[in-house]
Amino acid sequence: MIRCIAIDDEPLALRQITGYVEKTPFLELSASFNSALKAMDFLNENEVDLMFVDINMPDLTGLDFVKSTSAKAKVIFTTAYREYGYEGFQLDAADYLVKPIGYPDFLKAVTKTKERFFTKKESVETIEKNDQYLFIKSEYKIVRIDFKDITFIESMRDYVRIHLDNQKPVMALMGIKKMEDFLPTHYFMRVHRSFIVALNRITTIERNRIVFGKDYIPISEQYKDAFQEFLDTRFLK
Incomplete structure (x- = not known):
């Protein structure tokens, strides 16, 4: 199982991502947060494999959060703005999902991430x-x-x-x-x-x-x- 957290300041968007995680067999939701600062506290004491991070958040943006955290998890950025894609990939993001996010696009992104970063290690x-x-x-x-x-x-x-x-x-x-x-x-x-x-x-x-x-x-x-x-x-x- 790939342990995940989701971070988004919009309640509906956060509920959608957590719902997608829970219905995907190889994903396990460890926690969800409406701010990056709360997520940082959690990551200080817990380990996860994958993070779904909204880019546009108050106090600390998703990009700044990923730059500042020492967590080893892979990152899939979520945002309503396509122009952040380049900067996201500069941070070695596993993928980038543009809102509104349908489950087929979500499943495609997490499957690709699983095959790229989590399946190959076994060999x-x-x-x-x-x-x-x-x-x-x-x-x-x-x-x-x-x-x-x-x-x-x-x-x-x-x-x-x-x-x-x-x-x-x-x-x-x-x-x-x-x-x-x-x-x-x-x-x-x-x-x-x-x-x-x-x-x-x-x-x-x-x-x-x-x-x-x-x-x-x-x-x-x-x-x-x-x-x-x-x-x-x-x-x-």
């Missing part, structure tokens, strides 16, 4: 796993990565960067959620929407951040309780 992700190592495709090569060498894993849009002890990081075309599902939970923990850490490599925690040399990994509110539970079982008081 290039992890191909073997066990409790000691995994194999992934990286830069046209198949690379073995031992779990004991991983310090942390960082999400970078459609890729993950696997940071290794005394080795060059490895980049792979894969979502961080997919990587999280493959990793053994007794070795690794998600501590932020963009970071997974190797628990046995943690040596220093400072101001709600995990320190790996010069890298500081934030612990977000969403994962704070689970991480604290891990600490409590190993904390000498």
Whole structure:
């Protein structure tokens, strides 16, 4: 399922888009918002795959919202004005829908987005796993990565960067959620929407951040309780 949010300050337009999402089998509506500012608060603690963003909104336009957010989601812009199409595609938008939007046009856009950004990944992700190592495709090569060498894993849009002890990081075309599902939970923990850490490599925690040399990994509110539970079982008081 592709997790979605919809943002539009017009109630009817927002209701139409959310209705289209709910009737499309491969889409899942995570939330809807009548302002980009409210959506930004949600994205600070939640991950989505696709955003439907109206361009003409007060306070913060859809274009400025996409420029300012750090969310890794793909974007389909919606607007009544065709002239914004070029600027939208400059922001690497997946597609651009002009109001009034009929369901056939909506379905065509999301199907194309699914095939382009979400279906192809399955063929290039992890191909073997066990409790000691995994194999992934990286830069046209198949690379073995031992779990004991991983310090942390960082999400970078459609890729993950696997940071290794005394080795060059490895980049792979894969979502961080997919990587999280493959990793053994007794070795690794998600501590932020963009970071997974190797628990046995943690040596220093400072101001709600995990320190790996010069890298500081934030612990977000969403994962704070689970991480604290891990600490409590190993904390000498």
